Amino acid sequence: MSDSTQKIGGGAINEKQRKFQQEDGSIPETEHKTFNPASRSHLMHAIEGLDRYPAYLNRWSEDDILLLEESLENQLKKVRQQKEAIKGKRTNLKTVVENLCTKEPEWLEFLSPPKSWEELKTSILDEQIAAAIFRSRWFRRSQNQLPALSVQNVIDGSVKVEIDGGNLEPIMDEEMFDVYSFPLLAPSFCAKLRSYFSRVIQELEEDTDESLSRGFQDLDNLGLGWLNSLLLHLIVRPVSSHLYIETELNGGDLDWRQGYIAAYAADPTATKPRQRLVPHTDDSEVTLNIGIGEEFSGGLLNFWGLRGTSEAGKLVGQYQPEIGRAAIHSGRHFHEVTAITSGNRFAYILWARSWGGVRSSTCPCCWLNRRDDGSCISGPKWN
Numbered sequence: 001m002s003d004s005t006q007k008i009g010g011g012a013i014n015e016k017q018r019k020f021q022q023e024d025g026s027i028p029e030t031e032h033k034t035f036n037p038a039s040r041s042h043l044m045h046a047i048e049g050l051d052r053y054p055a056y057l058n059r060w061s062e063d064d065i066l067l068l069e070e071s072l073e074n075q076l077k078k079v080r081q082q083k084e085a086i087k088g089k090r091t092n093l094k095t096v097v098e099n100l101c102t103k104e105p106e107w108l109e110f111l112s113p114p115k116s117w118e119e120l121k122t123s124i125l126d127e128q129i130a131a132a133i134f135r136s137r138w139f140r141r142s143q144n145q146l147p148a149l150s151v152q153n154v155i156d157g158s159v160k161v162e163i164d165g166g167n168l169e170p171i172m173d174e175e176m177f178d179v180y181s182f183p184l185l186a187p188s189f190c191a192k193l194r195s196y197f198s199r200v201i202q203e204l205e206e207d208t209d210e211s212l213s214r215g216f217q218d219l220d221n222l223g224l225g226w227l228n229s230l231l232l233h234l235i236v237r238p239v240s241s242h243l244y245i246e247t248e249l250n251g252g253d254l255d256w257r258q259g260y261i262a263a264y265a266a267d268p269t270a271t272k273p274r275q276r277l278v279p280h281t282d283d284s285e286v287t288l289n290i291g292i293g294e295e296f297s298g299g300l301l302n303f304w305g306l307r308g309t310s311e312a313g314k315l316v317g318q319y320q321p322e323i324g325r326a327a328i329h330s331g332r333h334f335h336e337v338t339a340i341t342s343g344n345r346f347a348y349i350l351w352a353r354s355w356g357g358v359r360s361s362t363c364p365c366c367w368l369n370r371r372d373d374g375s376c377i378s379g380p381k382w383n
């Protein structure tokens, strides 16, 4: 990735530049002929050794032990630096949101979770997905029990939602291999989300701390963590149990989410930092991508194949975002956002992971490359 793509207006994604391939396409030879735990493979071998063999370092030279210690300390330093930076950023964002709600108290209602199913149906969800949920056997059963299940129970993740496949099918389009779309949020809710987000952005733009405003904004930090949880438990888990249970989840469930607003502009600024997004895969098992507007041209989603398969480099199709409509795809499906040529483009992105499932039995390398034959050293066989 060249320097220019790292700047505002570039297409960068937040990944370190990799040496994976040289300009001529060849793979560089390893520079680490002796033990050097600054290299990822050596460090991982050492961590695996420490975990597997008693008194592992018995056979090591003093110098190599020192190198390992230094390398682990460097990792710890990274953790601590990021921890502090994130803490500061979150505290500042909280203050920005609090100040905004003091100035404009009408946002307080928007930021509070729906108190009833009726409120969820009429002010947040698209009517078709609402009907699919409320007509499902799970929902009808849950309303007949005492006490009846509340929206808050779903937000808390204390129940497993099931949406009948027969209700989903008629409202779901298979856009291309592995990518499906369906109506999810009411356009009026998208408009509110966009205006709230834009108001926060305006406040941030007045902030002198660039690091605060730069990048995509996590909704947990903007008082909308409940919306992330609601979408994980009410939508992404049940929909994924129909679409991705075998291919992405190995029969398991999703248990983690991160939800953020990705903001783009034809003329990027610190708070709408991107004009496009280069091809990448997500650090998620399943990604939900909801178009929330506003008016723009360009900004299409291109999909290639799945990482770790022979199709990885092949263009599979193009998806045009629509307000309120969600696209759902496997996180390891290569995708990009083409350049925005006019206007502003916002998408609400939710990444979902399965820490208790696939990620508990594969190392990151096997996960990325879809080696799931049970032979990974992180799997139960070795633990």
Ligand SMILES: O=C(O)CCC(=O)C(=O)O
Binding pocket: 262, 277, 282, 289, 301, 335, 337, 347, 349
């Ligand atoms: O903006 C979009 O539609 C996609 C964003 C995306 O791919 C990402 O944030 O990982």
Ligand SMILES: [Fe+2]
Binding pocket: 280, 281, 282, 335
């Ligand atoms: Fe992505």
